[in-house]
Amino acid sequence: MTEAAPRQAALGEEELRTLDAHWRAANYLAAGQIYLMANPLLTEPLRPEHIKPRLLGHWGTSPGLNLVYTHLNRVIKARDLDALCVWGPGHGGPAVLAGSWLEGSYSETYPDVGRDAAGMELLFRQFSFPGGVPSHVAPQTPGSIHEGGELGYSLAHAYGAAFDNPDLLVACVIGDGEAETGPLAASWHSDKFLDPVHDGAVLPVLHLNGYKIANPTVLSRLPEGELDALLRGYGHEPLYVTGEDPAEVHRALAAALDDALDRIAQMRSSAREDGITERVHWPMIVLRTPKGWTGPAEVDGVPVEGTWRAHQVPLPGVRENPAHLRQLEQWLRSYRPEELFGPDGRPRADVLACVPEGARRLGSNPHANGGLLLRDLPLPPLDDFAVAVDKPGTALHEPTRILGGLLEQVMEDTRERRDFRLVGPDETASNRLQAVFDASGKAWQAEMLPVDEHLDRHGRVVEILSEHLCQGWLEGYLLTGRHGLFSCYEAFVHIVDSMVNQHIKWLKTSRQLTWRAPIASLNYLLTSHVWRQDHNGFSHQDPGFVDHVLNKSPEVVRVYLPPDANTLLSVAEHVLRSRDYVNVVVAGKQPCFDWLTMDQARAHCARGAGIWEWAGTENGAEPDVVLACAGDVPTQEVLAAAQLLRRHLPDLAVRVVNVVDMTRLLPHEEHPHGMTDFEYDGLFTTDKPVIFAYHGYPWLIHRLAYRRAGHPNLHVRGYKESGTTTTPFDMVVRNDLDRYRLVMDVIDRVPGLAVRAAAVRQAMADVRSRHHDWIREHGTDLPEVAEWTWGG
Incomplete structure (x- = not known):
């Protein structure tokens, strides 16, 4: 009683x-x-x-x-x-x-x-x-x-x-x-x-x-x-x-x-x-x-x-x-x-x-103005964790596993000061971040059994199968002057849509109050993403959190899609140092090609969007077509498409553009990271076809770029709510994001190619048909897809 x-x-x-x-x-x-x-x-x-x-x-x-x-x-x-x-x-x-x-x-x-x-x-x-x-x-x-x-x-x-x-x-x-x-x-x-x-x-x-x-x-x-x-x-x-x-x-x-x-x-x-x-x-x-x-x-x-x-x-x-x-x-x-x-x-x-x-009053406690207590996060040199890239697109690494090494060191370097936490819904190891367990176990005060692993009464990795609690815990932690990262499956971070709304509104309002000191940013790492949920299927395939966040206050939100391990390291360093933002980082946990050295990755991430000259064939001339990409799987498909175009249409001048910072596509007047029209037109041209392979829903790219002069020439491929339990390549085929479809898009949109390259287009369509039959017989992707590397 x-x-x-x-x-x-x-x-x-x-x-x-x-x-x-x-x-x-x-x-x-x-x-x-x-x-x-x-x-x-x-x-x-x-x-x-x-x-x-x-x-x-x-x-x-x-x-x-x-x-x-x-x-x-x-x-x-x-x-x-x-x-x-x-x-x-x-x-x-x-x-x-x-x-x-x-x-x-x-x-x-x-x-x-x-x-x-x-x-x-x-x-x-x-x-x-x-x-x-x-x-x-x-x-x-x-x-x-x-x-x-x-x-x-x-x-x-x-x-x-x-x-x-x-x-x-x-x-x-x-x-x-x-x-x-x-x-x-x-x-x-x-x-x-x-x-x-x-x-x-x-x-x-x-x-x-x-x-x-x-x-x-x-x-x-x-x-x-x-x-x-x-x-x-x-x-x-x-x-x-x-x-x-x-x-x-x-x-x-x-x-x-x-x-x-x-x-x-x-x-x-x-x-x-x-x-x-x-x-x-x-x-x-x-x-x-x-x-x-x-x-x-x-x-x-x-x-x-x-x-x-x-x-x-x-x-x-x-x-x-x-x-x-x-x-x-x-x-x-x-x-x-x-x-x-x-x-x-x-x-x-x-x-x-x-x-x-004094500070004992509820309205004056410094913990309620956590930026006053915030200390810079000790971040080790990225070169200690970078992967070697002798040639683009030949070696593979799991980007989040590489990031896990960096986070382990951060956790170790904050062992005494205890002001960094990693939160997530039971997915730290699933998301390949388990290296952190060498520096800190998982917080746990309930019963422990001999079969349990990594449980720690004093741990700073916090897992519970409630995205709401992960979000709320991390918000409270950040608002009182500490640092953290929220790792989550991409499809299920939507559970906290309304919570991040409120935090973004809080940050926007706080920025207008001179007495509130800046706090560490709320950082999301979204992985187990839409293109590599082939084992879980349709229920686990939803890249729309990016759309949700980019609807919010531009001075507060940032979205990054690093295409490989080194760019993920560079982006992670940036967001962990930042203040008063909500940063969304989408990165894969499956093996992914390494494209850029660490120095190249730093420069590319600083630009936010840039030309990969080594991947294109414009050779200093004006391009006939721009192949753009954002996200790890779209980047691979664009580079594979560029390779096919180099082989089958060697006279075509192709420019390859990769976008890491999605807000770069916005006009400069609409977002602090946005490109001026001069910058955008220089990158994407004003009159050439742009085939854009994007990680998420394609209409987001149109919304970000609709005011640009070249928007009528922009054709976007992305996720179209076509998912199931299938092979990795079949996911991109189902959504028309695959390399063969991209080549067909180029032929359809570059003036004069429809007749001149009709045989090439037919060959691309035939491969897609053969893929359909192959996976149903063998349960694996076509050998030329599964064994593909960038050969230049």
Whole structure:
């Protein structure tokens, strides 16, 4: 059965009084932000012109969040804790803004919003107002690392923040609506990966106020024993705080926090000083208070407090409805603002008695502005890992395996400082990155069996079969000043589409805030990609994440398709050094031809797109056709096509262009990496056919290049949703990306070739037909394909 907080907090009447004063002040400020644009201290009766014309915001969750903010202040100050809080309820902005304004961190960040009457009026007016701040906790909010615009990720962010932060306490308030989401449900398992020796502590606070926008919440309606069994089954030891009487709830929450923190201190001591390796069952708090607590009990004869009606704006139409205006004034005056703020609007001493000082304040903790703590990642010389390339296209390596050697060294070089993590959904070895296990095992706190490999209670490789958790952990890790890489199968990274949306929005907004220091980029390595999923088949074939990302803010997103091992090393070095970007790197794990030496790879990646003169036949003359490629398999097919054209049409001037940085195709005005028209036209020409073999969906290339002068001449081959379990070459044939189809495209589009090269075109079509029959008889690709190398 459930367990109450096991002891009463030693709250004296004076401390109880000051805690309640802070809570009432925060509630007043939260309500004021939703409603008022003038008369912030109610120095005169409310009039319609004091009320905002558009009432936006969420009151229902705010009193509970204010309560948590107040009590976190108390324990931080009493215990001198290094702590931050992740605020999960989506639109809890009024509460967190109120707390940071009361403690002074908001005014230090935004000096025009002073801690006085004029500043209070600005605080109120700017909330959900044109030119102001959002209604949710956002990058503009001091102390925040979590975007409240979408629910489900708070607990994963909290654990990511705690990883490798041994002295940090990360409180996380989880709304009961958010608790219904899939990512949050999986996040409870994060406790099996938290190392009590090297990591900080996460204290979840499950806030049950009973309702979402219009419906009851599942966890709030579970029988108490069933809820307790669920949370204990997740591995937590819940402490319960329930009530409607403020004094009783203050005492109970103080007791629960003290108990939880005592337990955390004991668990840390046992692991760090006594060497206890037994899995820890971390405490958590279940806080059950009414939705819209202390707000209007009824409006127009229907109940509001404690119901779904309190979710957003409990008193609508205040400007037009005199009765509602009077009720709003009664509500605001019920907090007795004259006791909480002086005539000048400054919070009185009682209100600030529980507030910590300096960097201990929740709005000023440097971990919540992680760029302040970020150190450059030690990256070894790439030449130590590069593959030798004596001649292009003769030797093969697995690019991600080569990258694994580099990542192993990075992991080794950060062994002491512990500020680099590799995350992925159970695929580190599958993606050929297993060399990292020589420097760090896989984080694991649950049971270990003799048959297990590479499990490590102190590991910094983190695997769980939930892309949501990998994303959330890494975001929390980066936002608090560390580095990392997310390795994933290309098709299934789509699971985090909405999460990366939010992170990109966070980065874009943060770039506009001078006080937020740049953080390490969010780096994706997408492998096991569309063209080499011949064993898994159609379900594992989807290259569309690139399209999704390139729809987003151009100042933040970057996409790279390195064609071989050395270019992957060069791209990896670049993205791991970068700041404030989302970098998507698509690279193969299967054997791939080596095209460029390390020096050539560096130069080519720096250009982002360039001519491979050794592969073409233009010999300084104007080309008849441009063969362009982006991606490892398309590059191989283009070079094979170029070889066929050299053999069968030796007088044709062919230019080969390889693109590594996809954003180079955009106009310079649209993206910082984009080419000017002069650069683009010089590379692709304005009037010659361009046959472009692309890794993903072909229409993306058209979208990127549609404004270019030569766009009418651009013909793109790529993935056309034609997949199955088949041979590697059959995948490209099925999607018309194969070398023979590319040669046919050249013949079809270069003026004069349709008649002159008709026999060549027919020969190419015949090979495709023979391929179809061969694979069905032999189960392997044609010998001339399987044994192909670049012969020049």
